Amino acid sequence: MLDERSKQILYAVTQSYINKPDPVGSRYVTKKFDFSLSSATIRNIMADLEELGFLSQPHTSAGRIPTDMAYRFYVDMLMNQSSFDFDTHIADEIKRRLDRIKNDINGFFKEVSATLSNLSSYMSIAQPPKALNSTFKKIELIKYKEGSIAAVLLTKENIIKSKILQIDPFLTQKDLNRIADFLNSEYEGFTIDEIRSVLLQRLKSEKAAWYQLLTKAMAIYEQILFFAENEIFIEGLYDVINLPDFADISKMKEIYRAIKDKDLLLKIIEDLRESEGVQVIIGCENPIQELNKFSIVASSYKSCGKKMGVIAIIGPTRMDYLKAISMVDLVSRCVCEILQNVDSEY
Amino acid sequence: MLDERSKQILYAVTQSYINKPDPVGSRYVTKKFDFSLSSATIRNIMADLEELGFLSQPHTSAGRIPTDMAYRFYVDMLMNQSSFDFDTHIADEIKRRLDRIKNDINGFFKEVSATLSNLSSYMSIAQPPKALNSTFKKIELIKYKEGSIAAVLLTKENIIKSKILQIDPFLTQKDLNRIADFLNSEYEGFTIDEIRSVLLQRLKSEKAAWYQLLTKAMAIYEQILFFAENEIFIEGLYDVINLPDFADISKMKEIYRAIKDKDLLLKIIEDLRESEGVQVIIGCENPIQELNKFSIVASSYKSCGKKMGVIAIIGPTRMDYLKAISMVDLVSRCVCEILQNVDSEY
DNA sequence: ATTTAGCACTCTAATGATGAGAGTGCTAAT
DNA sequence: ATTAGCACTCTCATCATTAGAGTGCTAAAT
Structure with a gap:
């Protein structure tokens, strides 16, 4: 044609x-x-x-x-x-920069976002792995005050989540230990999300001795699942507003409107998680109205073999796509590699 | 005159x-x-x-x-x-809105910031209590992987911090328990910050049996102190850019420049923490250059009797000061009251 | 059958002139 | 001490003009 x-x-x-x-x-x-x-x-x-x-x-x-x-x-x-040329110097630099903070999963992804934004000089977003999709490793329940405990959840992916919960004030530390031991011994290797349904099912079938323990475990577990899970890191807003594409006031406000509610971005990102390699969404291709003046260059990353989240660049449709695609590709490879190492550190 | x-x-x-x-x-x-x-x-x-x-x-x-x-x-x-009229309806509404999430200290202060921004329709910042200044309650050390542990720190102010740390891989869970028990029994009631110097001092004087335990405890404690501590929540950027005061592009960029690096804001906030009641800094009164086109209305809040942080509104110098002052006053009272209750829940 | 040169046409952006409107400062009268 | 009156200044919107860039079309050239 x-x-x-x-x-x-x-x-x-x-x-x-x-x-x-x-x-x-x-x-x-x-x-x-x-x-x-x-x-x-x-x-x-x-x-x-x-x-x-x-x-x-x-x-x-x-x-x-x-x-x-x-x-x-x-x-x-x-x-x-072409596949994108890979500057190994930059790759090493990125890896070094990120490797230092691999233990702090949120800090890590914040830094990923910052890196991506620095490299591309566009805005970037990085979504840390959701606890819900990750693999249960260990839980610890610590009596804190009368009627409240500290729950600590560890996953195979180096995620640590802690939270203060309200509970039945008559539960002793011993009771808590029993509950934690139960969960730890039975559910290592399950997905955090899976455990819930398994627990529920078990609660239905098993009426006997376990019952009391199970209900208590369930009550606590339900509260834990309520972790704030929509974290997403956005960096580089300041760089992007200096682009000529956003030189007038209404365009600039549009950027805000677009990133104001993070759920919108999450919606797109969720759709991209399952796809392979670098994805590019250009302007009006985006199903989300608010974002159809922008382009998104995204890639998912893996941890423990599972696709856990997405990193992306957001910029004007008039974007240096070659640069953006290369950088997203590069950074996502670095992220995968580092998480891979974390995984194999057993 | x-x-x-x-x-x-x-x-x-x-x-x-x-x-x-x-x-x-x-x-x-x-x-x-x-x-x-x-x-x-x-x-x-x-x-x-x-x-x-x-x-x-x-x-x-x-x-x-x-x-x-x-x-x-x-x-x-x-x-x-005048003292500012106190709409008890609004106060109750705020308290209800905040009370639900008082267990999640960061979520709480994010909500405080959002509330303040909603009420005033300016931008707002809220600084959660720093762990460093808060009162040690309990620590828990959990063996996680070979050479890494999860450390959980609880304070009297309902702060929970958890972190994955690298440690000597030969330490067993039993060793960790001993270290945690030691810290828990000896230092409850101290400030997180104080404990460090006390530990150091003790390390010098006591050469005997405790020595090994102390060094290990110290090594871990040092890592814990490295918590990211400069958290600050900013909300309402979107509201503020619609003000006529920021109708032109350069003014708008100024806002960014001002809030781009949070350390700048923190610097101001630190200065305000010790003062009593609502403080107002107008335009060029501000020592920080970047902010001298803005006004700040701030108040510190207390938890467990100590001044722990600051909440504030940032807006143009042409600000509705009456409203801003009232709202900061109101919200800070609500915050104090809720934290007071948390404190007395023992 | 393409490709090109030439030219009339259109639209923008910058410039300058013009006049209405708002508000001031000053002076003289109250 | 206050006020009315008036000349003056500055902004802002409007309009006309012009230079410049780029197009579309037609007729000639390849």
């Missing part, structure tokens, strides 16, 4: 506009690229590309601007043509 | 400008307020006020705008004239 020449011109126009956000005219293309064609011919081709929906004009006598369709074309072209 | 009439006019001008950010002219004052004076007289008085530094003109033929000095005058007047 698009001949080779048109493709090359579309690529050139898109590339130009990414480098400098001025509408690109036919004359400019002839000057900056060597197509051995006159501006008139370029003009005709660009008119065709506009008709096909790849380019648009801000007004009649301006140059042309790539549409989301053009960016999609551009990105697909990038993704086909 | 200022006669009563001038004061009233200054107050009126400031009030007007706070209500609507248009330079206020002499004619406007005669119309909206009943001073029984002609615009010419008002004009003369306003000229005097300008000479004294209370008012300024954007340009020769515009009305006048209050300077930071005028706001200071205005705020001092407010602070003298």
Whole structure:
């Protein structure tokens, strides 16, 4: 449908506009690229590309601007043509930077986000692993005050969650130990989420001696599941507002609106978690209205062999996709590698 | 130095400008307020006020705008004239809203910040209590993997901190229990910060049997102290960018610059923690350059009888100070009350 | 059948002129 | 001491003009 020449011109126009956000005219293309064609011919081709929906004009006598369709074309072209060059220096640097804090899972992902933002100079988000999806390792229940305890949950993925809970004030530390021992001995290796349903099922079938213990365990476990679980780290807002794309006030407010409620971002991220490799969502491809002026470059990461979360870059649709994709790819590899090591430290 | 009439006019001008950010002219004052004076007289008085530094003109033929000095005058007047009316309905509402999450100290202060921002429609910050300043209650050390443990620290103020630490892999759970027991039995009631120096001192004097235990305890304790402690919750950025005061792009970027690094805010907040009641810092009174276009209305709160942190509103110098002061006052009272109850739940 | 040169046309953005409106400062009268 | 009156200043919106960039179309060239 698009001949080779048109493709090359579309690529050139898109590339130009990414480098400098001025509408690109036919004359400019002839000057900056060597197509051995006159501006008139370029003009005709660009008119065709506009008709096909790849380019648009801000007004009649301006140059042309790539549409989301053009960016999609551009990105697909990038993704086909090359795997991204891997600067091992940078990779090592990133790994060193992250490795120091691998024990603090939230700090770690905050740093991941910061790194990604620094490297790309766009905004970035990183989602730490959810406790719910991770693998139960150990629980500890500590009597704290009359009627309240401290619950500590450890998972195989190096996640530690602690919380103060209200409980039946007649439970002694001994009772708590029994409950914890029970959970620890029976459920190591299960998913935090699974345990709940298993417990529930067991509660139904087993009426006997265990019953009391089980109900108490259940009551506590239910409270633990109530951990705030929608954590997500956003960094680089400040870098992004200095982009020319957000030079006017309404655009800037749009950024806010977009990242104001994190649940929106989470929604997208959840959808991306299962997919493999680097994903790119361009502008209006995004199902979420608020974000359809932005592009997202994302990748999921694994821990203990399971896809646990997503890291991503958010920027304007006019984004340096090559850079963004390379960086997301690179950082996600680093993250996987580090988490891999944590995993194998047994 | 200022006669009563001038004061009233200054107050009126400031009030007007706070209500609507248009330079206020002499004619406007005669119309909206009943001073029984002609615009010419008002004009003369306003000229005097300008000479004294209370008012300024954007340009020769515009009305006048209050300077930071005028706001200071205005705020001092407010602070003298009244204690702030206390809507018990709102107070109850706030208390209910906060009471549910008093066990999760970070969640609690995030909510405090959100509440403050909602009520005032400015940006707000809330600083949760620092573990360092709080009172040691209990520590628990849990063997997790080879060479790493989970440390859980509980304080009297309902703070729970947990962290994964690297340790000597030859330490058994039994050893860990001994260390924890030692700390628990000896140091309940001390400040987290104090314990460190006490431990150090003891390490010097006591060479005997305790020595080994002490060094191990010390090694672990040092790591625990390394908790990320500069947490601070900022809410309401989105509300504030819609104010007319930040209608142009450079002003908006200034907000970012101001809150971009939290350490800056922390610096101010640290200074305010020791003072009593509601504090107001207006514009250029602020020692921090980046913030001298903003005003801060702050109050510290107590927990277990100690001043533990600060909550504050940040807004433009043209701020509804009455509202801001009332709200900070109200919320800080609510916070104190709830923390008081937590404290007395023993 | 493409490609290109040429030209009229359109739209933007910058510039400058103009006038209404708001508010001041000053002076002279009250 | 206060006020009326008036000239003056400055902003802001509006309008006209112009330069510049880029297009689309047509007719000529390849």
